[in-house]
Amino acid sequence: MCNNAQMNMDDDYQYILALYLTGSLSGAARQLNVNHTTVARRIQAFEKRFNVRLFERVPKGYQLTETGKAVLPDIALLKEQQNNIERKLFGQDKLLSGEVNITLTPELANQFVVPALNEFNCRYPNIQINLLIGSHHKDLYAREADIALRFTPSPKQGDLIGKKLFRSEWGIYASDSYLKQSQSEQQVLLWALEFEPDWYLTHFTSHRIVAKFDQLGPLVTAVNNGLGIAKLPCGLVDSIKSSNLYRLDLPVTPSIWSLWLLYHSDLKTAAKVTVTKDFIFEHLSQYSHFFSGENSRYWR
Incomplete structure (x- = not known):
């Protein structure tokens, strides 16, 4: 000992x-x-x-x-x-009890996962879900998390098992209050991790960069409050019931981002991980039509 x-x-x-x-x-x-x-x-x-x-x-x-x-x-x-x-021992656990750590972005947590926790708790009252919310990736190999919900073009597999939920399409959005104003130049808001950082040059000859954000949630809030115009993921905007945002009928380069559910292969037989990932996959799949842009409300 x-x-x-x-x-x-x-x-x-x-x-x-x-x-x-x-x-x-x-x-x-x-x-x-x-x-x-x-x-x-x-x-x-x-x-x-x-x-x-x-x-x-x-x-x-x-x-x-x-x-x-x-x-x-x-x-x-x-x-x-x-x-x-530790992973191999954890993977042999057949009990539907204990803790499961999930790493995900603040936007996914707030709008999609947290609202489903009550239903999950009713199904599996002895499983404690720990949400590790942040923009930086947790290391699944080092057991910093058991399950990752990750927007990525293509995950690096290795010993990770990946399930693709859906592709995340993007569009150019602004609020109705902003669009009703006469703009001599467009007020552009940017996301720091945008894969096409100069997207606005294609559409707006006269523009001014007002702000740049490193997280999408505050960026959506800023656009919703009329601060400016931005390129945003359709799923985060179109699923907001009280949103006053409208998508502009402007073409954008097809998205390279998809939402993936990832976990280590050593955990594939852990009962509490299995039911948790299956529940998440089932729950989030219902939002695929939002992320595809099918439900976008366009400005006319």
């Missing part, structure tokens, strides 16, 4: 890896969902235990010392083996 010191040392490995990967205490803390002082304390305690220095402070953050470089491959290997064991 492992003693407490051994278990604590195994746990310290994730702090070492996180600081190496992010290069900062704050970045490691965000990755591990802890306070940055916890990261510093755990690494300092590890270094003191073995009387070594794994990291040195540099102007841009932290970097490995020669000692750190020497042991990092072994630490990474041990952590990977630990993740493999």
